[in-house]
Amino acid sequence: MSRQSPSLAAVGITLDPAPGIAVSRHLYERIRDAILSGQLRPGLRLPSSRALAAELGVSRTTTVTAYERLRDEGYLDGRVGAGTTVALLQIPPAAAPVHQPPAVRRPPRLSAQGAALAGVRWRIRHAMDGPGSGPPAFPVGRPALDAFPAELWGKVVARRARRSAGSLLRYQHPAGYRPLREAIAAYAGMARAVRCTPEQVLVVGGAQAGLSLAARLLLDPGDDAWMENPGYYGARGAIIAAGATPVPVPVDEDGLDIAAGKALAPRARVAYVTPSHQFPLGVTMSLPRRLALLEWARTADAYVVEDDYDSEYRYVGDPLPSLQGLDGSGRVVYVGSFSKVLFPALRIGYLIVPDELVDAFAAGQRFAAAHVPALEQAALTDFIADGHFARHVRRMRALYAERGPPWCRRRGASSTESCP
Numbered sequence: 001m002s003r004q005s006p007s008l009a010a011v012g013i014t015l016d017p018a019p020g021i022a023v024s025r026h027l028y029e030r031i032r033d034a035i036l037s038g039q040l041r042p043g044l045r046l047p048s049s050r051a052l053a054a055e056l057g058v059s060r061t062t063t064v065t066a067y068e069r070l071r072d073e074g075y076l077d078g079r080v081g082a083g084t085t086v087a088l089l090q091i092p093p094a095a096a097p098v099h100q101p102p103a104v105r106r107p108p109r110l111s112a113q114g115a116a117l118a119g120v121r122w123r124i125r126h127a128m129d130g131p132g133s134g135p136p137a138f139p140v141g142r143p144a145l146d147a148f149p150a151e152l153w154g155k156v157v158a159r160r161a162r163r164s165a166g167s168l169l170r171y172q173h174p175a176g177y178r179p180l181r182e183a184i185a186a187y188a189g190m191a192r193a194v195r196c197t198p199e200q201v202l203v204v205g206g207a208q209a210g211l212s213l214a215a216r217l218l219l220d221p222g223d224d225a226w227m228e229n230p231g232y233y234g235a236r237g238a239i240i241a242a243g244a245t246p247v248p249v250p251v252d253e254d255g256l257d258i259a260a261g262k263a264l265a266p267r268a269r270v271a272y273v274t275p276s277h278q279f280p281l282g283v284t285m286s287l288p289r290r291l292a293l294l295e296w297a298r299t300a301d302a303y304v305v306e307d308d309y310d311s312e313y314r315y316v317g318d319p320l321p322s323l324q325g326l327d328g329s330g331r332v333v334y335v336g337s338f339s340k341v342l343f344p345a346l347r348i349g350y351l352i353v354p355d356e357l358v359d360a361f362a363a364g365q366r367f368a369a370a371h372v373p374a375l376e377q378a379a380l381t382d383f384i385a386d387g388h389f390a391r392h393v394r395r396m397r398a399l400y401a402e403r404g405p406p407w408c409r410r411r412g413a414s415s416t417e418s419c420p
Contacts, residue, residue, distance in 0.1 A: 013039075015056055023058055024065040031066065035075050035086055042088045046076070049084075116240045147399055148343050152388060157379040168374040174366035175358075176203025176350075177377035183384045184336075184350050192308065193321035194334060196352045202361055203377060205370050207309060207337035207349040208234050214333050214351065215242035215270070217364045218303050224265035227272055228256055232279045232307065235272045244269075251278055255285030258292045271297065272305045275323045279309065290323055297331040307335045330354030338380065341393065348372050348380060 013034055017026035034040045047055060049063040056063070067084060070076040078084040110118065175181065181201040188194035188201075204210040211234060219225060221243030227236055229248030239246045247265040250257050256273050271293060275285035285293075297304050306323045324332040337349035353361050365371070383389050 015058070024062045024069075027056070027058075027062065027066040028069050031070060032073075032075055035089070040086050042086050044086045046084045046086065142344060143340060143342065144396065144399060144403075145343055147396060149388070149392065153342075153379075153383065156382050156386070156388070157375065160379045160382055161375060164378065168378060172371065172374045172377075173362075174371065175199075175201070175362045176372065177374055177381065180377045180381040180384075181350075183381050185352075187384065187389075188322075188334070188336065188352060192336075193325035194352055195325055196334075200352050200355065200358055202351045202353065202365055203372050204349050204351055204365065205372050206339050206347045207307065207335050208238070209347075209370070210335045210337075210349050210351045211235050211238040211272075211305065211307070212241060213361065213364055213368070214303075214305050214335070215239050215244065216368065217357075217360055218270050218305075218333070219244040220269075223270075224268040225270040225272065226256070226261045226265060226268050228274065228278060230280055231272070232274065232309075235305070235307065239270075239272070251281060251283065253283055255283055255289045256293065258289060258296055262296065266300075268300070268302060270303050270305060272307065273323070274307045274309060276308055277310055279307075285323070290326060294323070294327055294329070294331060298329040302331070304332045305335060306332050309335075309337065309340060324352065327354075330356055333357070341396070342389075346376065346380070348376060 013030050015023065015026060015030070017023055031040070031046075040046075046052070046067075049067055050060055053060040053063045067076060067078065071078050071084075074089070075087055076084055077087045178198065180203055181198040184201050184203075185194075185196050185198045188196065202210075202213075204213060215225070215238040219239065219242045223244040224247050225239045225244050226249045227239065227246040228251050230251070231248070236246045247261070247268060249261040249264060249271075255275060255278060256271070261268065261271065273285065273293065275290060277284065293304060296302070304323065304327075308322060322334060324334040331354065333354070334352040335349065336352070339346050339348060351361065
């Protein structure tokens with residue numbers, strides 16, 4: 001075993017940490033990579049932490065921290081009186097850091113489902129990258145965050161935390177916080193003519209989580225599912241994630257073409273629709289099409305997933321009744337979301353499912369989904385009960401009508417018109 005203790009700079013190890021990276025972590029990574037690549041051979045004696053600190057011009061705490069982490073992970077051996085040496089490791093070639101040009105790298109090895117999901121095109125939300133990057137022009141599905149009463153929301157959350165923090169520390173029912181489910185049932189019944197009880201409501205982590213849960217529970221791998229064409233990429237991704245096959249069904253001025261769907265996939269198990277305001281064309285599904293879709297679902301023993309993504313924002317006439325409210329056979333799974341009305345980071349949506357599916361969906365939520373934190377659910381319940389939600393929606397309707405195209409504000413517009 002060599003007793004040489006070379007300067008680390010002599011073997012190409014220097015420090016140039018990126019902004020925000022601790023020097024001790026950077027030193028640890030440089031020495032680790034040098035060991036894995038063979039620059040530092042097994043048995044080689046390294047400088048003492050004091051000597052290395054002097055060599056690199058850093059504090060001894062920095063070098064001690066790096067050495068301790070390397071010893072803990074098995075890269076170095078260190079014993080009193082024997083100094084610090086590179087551990088006798090059998091390092092496979094694949095473990096060494098390899099810096100290949102992107103064109104040479106092999107594609108990741110994914111499952112068939114993973115490859116299909118990776119191929120789903122979706123709109124990159126630049127605002128996800130942090131506060132330094134601005135939002136794209138004309139964003140879809142994003143509320144006007146500058147108009148959200150953030151200070152009021154903070155007070156509601158703080159008050160709820162003080163009032164009942166202890167009761168919210170326990171596990172909650174997988175279907176969600178009971179008072180919030182009651183508030184959602186009352187709101188959906190009044191605003192959207194949805195017929196349900198609180199037991200039929202499940203609180204989920206946003207509309208996308210609801211779509212994914214519905215797809216997993218209603219579709220088997222290989223099943224066909226009708227998708228509006230053009231339609232929402234998130235629903236397509238949920239169908240693919242369930243291992244099913246999305247079948248594009250054309251949309252015309254009356255909404256989803258039921259006859260075309262029957263011709264394309266007569267044995268489909270699910271139909272995904274946005275009947276009140278089709279995404280992205282904006283048309284409203286006519287009553288004959290709605291009734292035909294429900295009849296198809298009944299006779300085909302299939303389900304309809306109704307995504308009511310922006311029902312709160314209708315500017316002329318009464319709100320359109322939901323498709324679920326017309327369903328007399330228990331064939332509609334209704335999806336709603338607060339994230340598009342309040343703020344995206346809230347990540348609270350809900351499903352309203354037929355009675356016969358309640359137990360299955362609650363079990364699916366319990367074992368295969370992420371639960372929404374109880375504090376946020378309780379705060380949202382207060383926000384609704386205190387009237388803040390209804391007032392916010394009214395203010396936002398006026399704001400969006402003002403910011404929208406001129407026909408949003410035109411008197412006498414057709415009752416089927418709604419702003420994008």
